[in-house]
Structures are given as C-alpha cells and as structure tokens.
Amino acid sequence: MNVELSRRGFLKLAGAGAAGTTLGAMGFGEAEAATVAHVRQFKLTATTEVRNTCPYCSVACGIIIYAKGDASKGEKADILHIEGDVDHPTNRGTLCPKGAALKDFVHSATRLKYPMIRKSGSDRFERVSWDQALDRIARLMKDDRDANFLTHNEAGVPVNRWTSTGMLAASATTNETAWATFKVAKTLGIVGFDNQARV
Known part of the structure; x- marks a missing residue:
C-alpha cells in the first residue's frame, strides 16, 4: 500500500x-x-517553614529550614530538612557544599548550644547561664577598657582608642545590624574590628 x-x-x-x-x-x-489519588503526603507538609541566612560566609545565602514543632510556641523543634531559598536574590536556591550540609551542622554532637566557662586551674568546661556569661563578658571588657584606654597619643592629640581588645563580627547579618554593630565597636573605641568572612 x-x-x-x-x-x-x-x-x-x-x-x-x-x-x-x-x-x-x-x-x-x-x-x-x-x-x-494514590500520591502519598510529602514528609515536609506537616512541618514549620522558617526562612533564615546561612551562617558560614559573607555571601549570606538564603535558606529554608523545615522543623517539626514550633519553637515560637514553646514546642521542641526538630529540624528535618534545610534547603536553599529559591526566592532569595543572593543564591536563588543554590547552596555551596557547606550550606548543603547545614543539617549535619545543626545536629552535630560537638555543636555548642549554651555558654560554657573553664575556670582557672580546671581541665574541663562547665555550663553557665546566659546571664552569668554576659555579666562576665561585660565585667572583663570594662576592666580591660579602664586599664588600657588611650585618650591621647604621644603628641598629646586626642585619639580615644581601645587597642587591647578586638571585635570579630558575624557576616550573616542585615545591613542594619552590621551598621549598629560597627557603631557600638567604634563608640567603645575598639580599633581591631573585623568580619568573620575574612577569617
């Protein structure tokens, strides 16, 4: 045919x-x-979705954290999944290897979850409350600033510098938080000020 x-x-x-x-x-x-009709429910449908910023470098990629339980309501939140945020203008949903492994970072057995202090002569760290930790930091900073603050240089020119203490800021912050952090450091007279992303 x-x-x-x-x-x-x-x-x-x-x-x-x-x-x-x-x-x-x-x-x-x-x-x-x-x-x-036979499609099963996805495991993330019953989770709380929270947008955040990756804590590693200064790129500040957007991430989405999926957790069972709502920490804002006092419930224990168990993080099930972390992925890149496709709506974030920086990374558009992509993550580097460190960012892609954030769930392991959160669930790590060696992750520091609360303040600890090692007393003089001790061979171990002890857990302390946040109030104790912040009071100790404030006291040590005040004592060091009082002892080492320079009001004038050798020529008698006013300088208002605190050179014996430095500050390392976080990189995964907003512009407003970074501005406020810088202003606090410079108001105290801290000269050694750097960002975690450069370390």
Whole structure:
C-alpha cells in the first residue's frame, strides 16, 4: 500500500503528535489522572517553614529550614530538612557544599548550644547561664577598657582608642545590624574590628 503524504500534511500530523504528547506530559493523560489519588503526603507538609541566612560566609545565602514543632510556641523543634531559598536574590536556591550540609551542622554532637566557662586551674568546661556569661563578658571588657584606654597619643592629640581588645563580627547579618554593630565597636573605641568572612 502506497501512502502519499504532502509536506503540509506531514507538518499537521507532527504538530498534532507534539500537542498530544505535551498534554499527556502536563498531566492530562489517563495514566496520570488515575495515579493522582494514590500520591502519598510529602514528609515536609506537616512541618514549620522558617526562612533564615546561612551562617558560614559573607555571601549570606538564603535558606529554608523545615522543623517539626514550633519553637515560637514553646514546642521542641526538630529540624528535618534545610534547603536553599529559591526566592532569595543572593543564591536563588543554590547552596555551596557547606550550606548543603547545614543539617549535619545543626545536629552535630560537638555543636555548642549554651555558654560554657573553664575556670582557672580546671581541665574541663562547665555550663553557665546566659546571664552569668554576659555579666562576665561585660565585667572583663570594662576592666580591660579602664586599664588600657588611650585618650591621647604621644603628641598629646586626642585619639580615644581601645587597642587591647578586638571585635570579630558575624557576616550573616542585615545591613542594619552590621551598621549598629560597627557603631557600638567604634563608640567603645575598639580599633581591631573585623568580619568573620575574612577569617
């Protein structure tokens, strides 16, 4: 049997075939309609979704954290998954290897979760409260500043410098937080001020 097909007929047939396969791929086929009822729930549907910033470098990539339980309501939050935020303008959902391994960072057995102090002569660290830790930091800073603050240099020019203490700021902060941190450091007279991203 000899079938004659014109170029126009061939293009019509090819177009109809492409349209049919496209509709099937988009979910309009019988097989897809039959399986929709049997799709199981995703494990992340019952989680709380929180947007945050990756803590590693100064790129400040956006991340989405999925946790069971809502910490804002006093519940224990168990982090199940961390991924890049596709709506974030910096990384558009991508993460470097360190960022991709953030879940392991959160669940690490060696992760520091509360302030600790090693007393003089001791061979171990002891847990202290946040109030104790902040009071100790404030006391040590005040004592050091009082002992080492320079009001004038050798020529008698006012300088107001605190050169015996430095400050290392975090990189995963907003511009407003970074500005406030810098102002606090400079108001105290701290000269040695740097950012964690350069370390």
